[in-house]
Amino acid sequence: MSIFVNITDKPLDSAEVLNYVRHPHAGAIVYFGGTTRNTFEGKEVVSLAYEAHPRLAIKTLESIAHEAKAKFQSVHKIAIVHRTGVVPVATESVMIAVSSTHRKEGWLCGEWVLEKVKERAEIWKIEKYADGDSIYKENDVSNVLSRT
């Protein structure tokens, strides 16, 4: 298998995804970790949590990985893992890793996969602020669903 996807409420492990994509034909491993920030637009974030529809989201992550393999032909392996539940500050909610023969395609593929995960995966974010506000968002910060 050349793709690995997972959704879990446990802490994510960067060594696991980096080792998964390691490949003797690859000259490049590109990795992205999305981490919880303690501020958003100047407001102090007190907690950030993710909810997913696991069965749909896993299928979507698999589709994205397969599409990426078809689009970036020198890419050998792809891993995409997403955490649910509360994710502490400076801790990863998503990890994407890609191995490729040449570095350029690794960068392009990593960024492409990340954007597709944010656009398409059935994963939602709940951000709570120190001032009492909270926002319920689709994963992509451009899609604010409701403010409570």
Place this chain on the structure above:
Amino acid sequence: MSIFVNITDKPLDSAEVLNYVRHPHAGAIVYFGGTTRNTFEGKEVVSLAYEAHPRLAIKTLESIAHEAKAKFQSVHKIAIVHRTGVVPVATESVMIAVSSTHRKEGWLCGEWVLEKVKERAEIWKIEKYADGDSIYKENDVSNVLSRT
């Protein structure tokens, strides 16, 4: 300190560079690992080794990291480490990690730092092939110095 650079003949540790760049204001951690491939232009690679002028190369890596911090202002921390000596297949010779507030600048900075390391660091590569050929190169594969 917001930058960390190192040149070592020991195996590189991805967890060390990822944890170094972790930052409460960062929403993104971008990482690149350059790994030894077992083929180059169709020829079987039997060994790949790196030589460096450590004192000069460390200064160059520091300069690149400082320039990157000035150029990409939402970048918080940068780590660049390079291994010397023989680097086995599927193993990292270089690791670059960057943390940034927003993901776009993380990608741009990671790729910029990598290209500058390949252009400017006083680090050379010796590649030996199964057919008995060997090539001594500057780090950037576009700069072949001599064929023995």
